[in-house]
Amino acid sequence: MNEHTLSMRLERVATHVPQGARLADIGSDHGYLPVALMLRERIEYAVAGEVASPPHAAAQRNVRKQGLESRIAVRLADGLAAIVPEDRITAVSLCGMGGETLCEILEAGRARLAGVERLVLQPNGAEPQVRQWLMSNGYRIVAEEVLREHRFDYEIIVAEPGHAAYSPQQLYFGPLLMRDHGQAFHVKWQRMLGQKKQTLANFAQARVAVPPAKVADFEQQVDWITRLLAERPHLED
Known part of the structure; x- marks a missing residue:
């Protein structure tokens, strides 16, 4: 550059x-x-x-x-x-x-x-x-x-x-991106979904209990990502 x-x-x-x-x-x-x-x-x-x-x-x-x-x-x-x-x-x-x-x-x-x-x-x-x-x-x-x-x-x-005025989901994904998301967006959030699920699995195996609010936050994120990706199921990685 x-x-x-x-x-x-x-x-x-x-x-x-x-x-x-x-x-x-x-x-x-x-x-x-x-x-x-x-x-x-x-x-x-x-x-x-x-x-x-x-x-x-x-x-x-x-x-x-x-x-x-x-x-x-x-x-x-x-x-x-x-x-x-x-x-x-x-x-x-x-x-x-x-x-x-x-x-x-x-x-x-x-x-x-x-x-x-x-x-x-x-x-x-x-x-x-x-x-x-x-x-x-x-x-x-x-x-x-x-x-x-x-x-x-x-x-x-x-x-x-x-x-x-943006909703929590719009702040998370981007109001315009979540409406018109394309290939790069889809691939990013597929990757993020895997990372969030792995984090939840790590929480479940942690020796020290993870605060319930933190677990709930990650579960909410996994739910949001899963629902949004389901709107464009035919995009290829």
């Missing part, structure tokens, strides 16, 4: 960044996403924010290499603190971090999201918590997808300001 050729995951993220956006890519690592989008003339301006010095320096090098210093600001900052009002940011991307961390960044920087028209999120796990944060903070989910790359399943969640 480089500033010209993105990973499959980041290519899919890129498709959800609106044409002409002013993008803040938080946790930008090497700055590959904003640099690629700028080279493709997809965005007007970008901030590449990074909290750690080595990836911040790498992003600076990549931006400088492409002669984009006037169009991409690379900043060493914690989360959304990388954004200043003068940036007039319209889209924010947060990718490749744990879902809990992603929610913490959004919560800590809520005031800096004023004027932002789209959030493009790719959490590594804890997707239900991310959807819960969005619903609780005045965002509706407008696009979702699942993809598998290098033996990992990734979900992309795209949200815009607006009212939404």
Whole structure:
């Protein structure tokens, strides 16, 4: 992966960044996403924010290499603190971090999201918590997808300001994914079903009793997954 050729995951993220956006890519690592989008003339301006010095320096090098210093600001900052009002940011991307961390960044920087028209999120796990944060903070989910790359399943969640009310199952699977789920979604949840059943079997054999509430939670998840997969019985693994 480089500033010209993105990973499959980041290519899919890129498709959800609106044409002409002013993008803040938080946790930008090497700055590959904003640099690629700028080279493709997809965005007007970008901030590449990074909290750690080595990836911040790498992003600076990549931006400088492409002669984009006037169009991409690379900043060493914690989360959304990388954004200043003068940036007039319209889209924010947060990718490749744990879902809990992603929610913490959004919560800590809520005031800096004023004027932002789209959030493009790719959490590594804890997707239900991310959807819960969005619903609780005045965002509706407008696009979702699942993809598998290098033996990992990734979900992309795209949200815009607006009212939404999601059920517990919709928060768990994704409101759009559970309605239109396809091959990648089906394969992911077949795999997850096996893992959840194995966990329940391990609970039953544990030397120390597992709290009943935890057992009930896993049983609920197994039931939800089984029912949802039964709606598309003819999809092949």
